[in-house]
Amino acid sequence: MPRFPHLRQDVTASLVVFLVALPLCVGVAVASGVPAELGLVTGIVGGLVTGLLPGSSLQVSGPAAGLTVLVFEAVDTYGLPALGVIVLAAGVLQLVMGALRLGRWFRAISLSVIEGMLAGIGLVLIAGQLYAAAGLEAPATGAGKILGLPGAAMDALGSTEALASLAVGTGTVVVMVLWHRVPGPAGAVPGALTAVLLATAVTLASGLPVATVEVRGLFDAVQPPDADAFGSVAGIGVLGTVVAFTLIASAESLFSAAAVDRLHTGPRTRYNRELMAQGAGNTVCGILGALPMTAVIVRSSANVRAGARTKVSRVLHGVWLLLFAALLPSALALIPLPALAGILVHAGWKLIPLRGLAALWRGHRGEAFILVVTAVSIVVVNMFEGVLIGLALSVAKTAWEASQVRLEVMDRGAGPLRVHLSGNATFLRLPKILDTLESLPDDRPLELDLTGLHHLDHACHTALEHWAERHSTPETPPVKVTP
Numbered sequence: 001m002p003r004f005p006h007l008r009q010d011v012t013a014s015l016v017v018f019l020v021a022l023p024l025c026v027g028v029a030v031a032s033g034v035p036a037e038l039g040l041v042t043g044i045v046g047g048l049v050t051g052l053l054p055g056s057s058l059q060v061s062g063p064a065a066g067l068t069v070l071v072f073e074a075v076d077t078y079g080l081p082a083l084g085v086i087v088l089a090a091g092v093l094q095l096v097m098g099a100l101r102l103g104r105w106f107r108a109i110s111l112s113v114i115e116g117m118l119a120g121i122g123l124v125l126i127a128g129q130l131y132a133a134a135g136l137e138a139p140a141t142g143a144g145k146i147l148g149l150p151g152a153a154m155d156a157l158g159s160t161e162a163l164a165s166l167a168v169g170t171g172t173v174v175v176m177v178l179w180h181r182v183p184g185p186a187g188a189v190p191g192a193l194t195a196v197l198l199a200t201a202v203t204l205a206s207g208l209p210v211a212t213v214e215v216r217g218l219f220d221a222v223q224p225p226d227a228d229a230f231g232s233v234a235g236i237g238v239l240g241t242v243v244a245f246t247l248i249a250s251a252e253s254l255f256s257a258a259a260v261d262r263l264h265t266g267p268r269t270r271y272n273r274e275l276m277a278q279g280a281g282n283t284v285c286g287i288l289g290a291l292p293m294t295a296v297i298v299r300s301s302a303n304v305r306a307g308a309r310t311k312v313s314r315v316l317h318g319v320w321l322l323l324f325a326a327l328l329p330s331a332l333a334l335i336p337l338p339a340l341a342g343i344l345v346h347a348g349w350k351l352i353p354l355r356g357l358a359a360l361w362r363g364h365r366g367e368a369f370i371l372v373v374t375a376v377s378i379v380v381v382n383m384f385e386g387v388l389i390g391l392a393l394s395v396a397k398t399a400w401e402a403s404q405v406r407l408e409v410m411d412r413g414a415g416p417l418r419v420h421l422s423g424n425a426t427f428l429r430l431p432k433i434l435d436t437l438e439s440l441p442d443d444r445p446l447e448l449d450l451t452g453l454h455h456l457d458h459a460c461h462t463a464l465e466h467w468a469e470r471h472s473t474p475e476t477p478p479v480k481v482t483p
Contacts, residue, residue: 006309006310006312007312009307009308009309009313010308010309010310010312010313010316011312011313011316012306012307013303013306013307013308013313014303014308014312014313014314014315014316014317014319014320015316015317015320016188016190016302016303016306017060017299017302017303017306017308017313017314017317018316018317018320018321018324019189019190019193020190020192020193020298020299020302021043021060021062021299021317021321022040022043022193022321022324023192023193023195023196023335023340023343024039024062024063024065024192024296024298024299024343024347025039025040025042025043025062025063025321026039026040026213026332026335026340027039027340027341027343027344027347028063028064028065028067028068028291028344029042029063029291030132030213030337030340031065031068031072031125031128031129031132031340031341031344032063032067032068032071032072032075032291033071033072033075033076033080034071034075034080034083034291035214035216035221036213036214036215036221036332037215037216037217037218037220037221037222037325037329037332038221038222038289038290038291039062039063039290039291040218040321040324040325041218041221041222041285041288041290041291041325042062042063042285042290042291042292042293043062043063043317043318043321044318044321044322044325045281045284045285045288045290045293045318046060046061046062046063046281046293046314046318047060047061047062047314047315047316047317047318047319047321048315048318048319048322049280049281049284050277050278050280050281050293051311051314051315051317051318052311052315053273053276053277053280053281054270054273054277055257055269055270055271055273055274055275055276055277055278056257056260056261056269056270056274056277056295057266057267057310057311058260058263058264058266058300058303058304058308058310058311058313058314059253059256059257059260059269059274059295059300059303059314060295060296060299060300060302060303060314060317061253061277061278061281061293061294061295061296061314062293062294062296062299063291063292063293064249064252064293064294064296065121065125065344065347065348065351066118066121066248066252066294066351067245067248067249067252067291067292067294068121068125068344069121069124069125069128069142069383070241070244070245070248070383070384071083071291071292072128073241073382073383074086074241074245076140077237077241078232078233078238078241079232080223080289081223081225081226081228081229081232081289082225082229082232082233082238083289083291084223084224084225084229084285084286084287084288084289084290085225085229085230085233085238085286086233086238086241086242086245086286086292087245087282087285087286087290087291087292088225088282088283088285088286088287089242089286090242090245090246090249090282090286090292091278091279091280091281091282091283091284091285091286092279092283093242093243093246093279094246094249094250094275094276094278094279094282095276095279095280095283096279097246097250097275097279098272098273098274098275098276098279099272099276101272102272102275103250103254103271103272103273103274103275104271104272106250106251106254106255106271106275109251109391110367110370110390110391110394111367112360112367112368112370112371112374112390112394113370113371113374113387113390113391113393113394114251114252114255115353115356115357115371116370116371116372116373116374116375116378116390117248117251117374117375117378117383117386117387117390118252118351118352118353119351119352119353119357119371119374119375120142120374120375120376120377120378120379120383120386121348121351121378121383122348122349122350122351122352123142123146123348123352123375123378123379124142124145124146124378124379125344125345125347125348125351126345126348126349127142127145127146127149128145129169129341129342129344129345129348130149130152130341130345131145131148131152132169132337132338132340132341133165133166133168133169133170133338133341133342133345134152134155134156134162134163134165134166134169134338135161135162135165135166135210135211135337135338136152136155136156136162142378142379142380142382143379143380146379160209161209161210164208164209164210165208165209165210165211165336165337165338166338168199168202168203168208168210168336168338168339168342169338169339169341169342169345170342171195171198171199171202171342172195172196172198172199172338172339172341172342172343172346173195173342173345173346175191175194175195175198175199176191176192176194176195176342176343176346177346179191179194179195190302192343192346195339195342195343196335196339196340196343199335199336199338199339199342200334200335200336200339203336203339204334208336210336210337210338211336211337211338212333212334212335212336212337213332213333213334213335213337213340214333215329215330215332215333217329218325218326218329222288222289222290223289224287224288224289225286225287225289240384241384243384244383244384244387245292247387248294248383248387249278249282249292249293249294250275250278252294252295253274253275253278253294253295254269254271254274254275254295256294256295256296256297256300257269257271257274257295259297259300259301260295260297260300260301260304263301263304263305264304266309274295278293278294278295281293298347298350299317303317353371357371357372366397366401367397369393370390370393370394370397371390373389373390373393374386374387374389374390374393377389377390399426399428400428402424402426403423403424403425403426403428403429404423404424404429405421405422405423405424405425405426405429405432405433405453406421406422406423406452407419407420407421407432407433407436408420408422409436409440415445416444416445416446416447417440417441417444417445417446417447418446418447418449419436419437419440419446419447419448419449420449420452421433421448421449421450421452421453422452422453422454423452423453423454424453424454424455425453425455425456425457425460426455426457426459426460427457427459427460429460430459430460430463433460433463433464434463434467437467438467442471446471448464448468450464
């Protein structure tokens with residue numbers, strides 16, 4: 001039996017994934033405010049390092065649009081040399097978490113929080129890339145990007161260069177949206193690659209005054225962090241950024257793994273090992289001063305649809321990226337920046353679950369509320385705090401729904417009033433419990449039956465004791481409590 005029985009299918013799939021990944025790697029790097037070559041480096045590491053490790057057999061890793069906003073903020077705040085240290089620390093933390101078998105716990109994170117996080121990222125990404133598509137400088141904050149769009153539109157309308165740049169970006173989006181409808185073999189070519197090639201050809205042929213990718217060279221772009229870089233990132237702010245990188249990259253990778261597992265019938269993902277594989281990849285990316293990586297659903301689904309059968313396909317896609325970066329780096333200088341902005345506008349739009357939100361609102365309005373608040377918080381505040389707000393709301397909603405308590409007042413005519421409590425009595429339901437008890441008449445004896453409670457927290461227990469003591473006075477009939 002041959003050692004690689006599915007080699008032909010895997011080679012074909014690897015070429016498809018390479019063609020999908022190439023423009024995305026470059027686009028994510030440019031949008032993150034780092035040299036374009038660093039996006040290719042992360043894609044190469046995702047193939048050659050993470051691709052070789054156990055975990056998920058068909059999932060493809062590389063730079064992701066979902067981390068663009070966070071990376072841009074980190075580079076803007078701490079500088080490019082510090083990025084490698086942050087990514088390295090995040091990778092080591094992922095390795096530790098995988099070794100401690102914490103990978104499966106990411107599956108316990110509320111899906112509404114994850115989708116809200118991606119929607120918030122998508123909104124900020126779209127807003128920021130609209131400026132890039134017009135060749136304009138974007139405001140620093142997410143809210144500033146969105147609120148500044150009307151003014152940016154007025155500026156673009158008054159500039160011939162901005163209109164030309166915006167036309168290239170708009171054309172890129174249109175090609176990507178419509179390309180999947182093209183019949184025949186041409187439709188099998190990835191839409192992103194087609195859009196970039198067409199935009200490049202049109203720009204060169206017409207001589208449009210459009211900015212292109214700045215090329216530094218692969219070895220010049222790779223700058224491993226030195227001692228000064230490690231010394232410049234000490235502080236609580238950097239620690240928060242590392243935690244944000246770790247949690248978001250891990251959650252996106254493991255949720256992607258769950259989605260990819262539904263697309264094929266091969267071996268299932270081993271979540272703790274996949275988390276360690278992602279950690280190993282990010283550790284190497286950090287050492288090289290490159291972008292952080294996650295598993296990416298677009299590349300992974302393309303890999304499955306192209307007929308990949310084993311991890312050979314994702315490893316080979318890293319080989320093709322390496323060959324391109326080594327042999328054809330000057331080709332990057334021909335790519336128009338607004339074309340890359342168009343690709344990321346399209347990617348950002350796909351991060352916003354509009355159809356899912358409508359269905360969620362009809363069936364689970366609380367979850368839809370969490371999704372929207374998480375997204376808006378990321379836009380208004382920042383990524384890390386927005387996710388924390390979403391998680392806090394999710395926990396509060398779960399606690400509220402879990403603390404269902406039922407009060408029954410039974411009046412048998414003669415004898416005491418009997419108040420029966422059942423369910424889970426927590427501080428969240430305490431106002432309702434006390435309002436019911438205090439509305440009962442004071443001139444009759446009361447019996448408080450707690451035997452139906454599954455859970456009685458300290459706050460409720462203390463409040464009920466105080467209420468019973470307060471109502472058991474010489475002037476009023478006693479309260480009997482049945483624990």
